[in-house]
Amino acid sequence: MSLDAESRKVHGAAPLIPSEDTELLTRAQRGDVAAFEGLVERHRARVFGLALRMLNSADDAAEVLQESFLSAYRNLQNFRGDAQFGSWVYRIAANHALMRLRHRKVVNQVESPLDGPQFNERGSLVDEVSDFRDAEGEAMDKELREAIEAGAARLGDEYREVFVLKDLEGLSYEEIAELTGATVPAVKSRLHRARLSLRAAIDHFYAERS
């Protein structure tokens, strides 16, 4: 599946108002199919984004998207409403994506070592560090975007899943630990390694450009 410019349209990215979810959910739980489709439309873009970044495959992400909303539909009656519908369905999607990653790990997993800073024998930094703070406030450069996408794709699954859940989706360390089955210290360690590797990818981009 290609993600060419023409097809890269955002769908279902309207501002989300939780109370609108509540009304749709109530109707959907009574069997109103159109109301459930309304919920899907409101949350599908973010669910797809989560799956795409975790799995690094548009085809797998599309399948996880379908599996996630089907699971949500089949379990609508069990949803008590003590959480937001969005949070609930994102957790379902994260679980489906993690299951795929675990399966992939069993089938074929060859991870390249993570990039990171280099130190001399006294533990001092030997790399020159590019200054890319200003890039935060600028429009995203296409080549920088590609460098970051490539850096994220190079992360091993266990690093990428933690990075996506924390830095892109904003879950807490405890929520990530619960989802992944890792301890909170392990989650933090993986996140730190992922950030170091991505920082290095951005650093290399600016070093080559200058």
Next chain:
Amino acid sequence: MIASNCKDSVEHLLEYLDGELNADLRAKLEAHLSGCSPCEDFWKSYSATPGLCRKALIAEMPREVATKLTDFLRLEMNKSK
């Protein structure tokens, strides 16, 4: 042990960014950062990384994926009626 050299400092940047270092360790790390230009630059670039990645990795859903999702769910919902 913290901030005796750059390597030790880099290892604690996540906790520092999260505000989870105690006052003593934070003061030691900040003392190292203020006296070590490479580490100060490294810290700035490290703390900028999550925000840059968020901007770069905004995923957009192709139209055909949305269409396939709708078709798939309608088929499955009809089966369960």
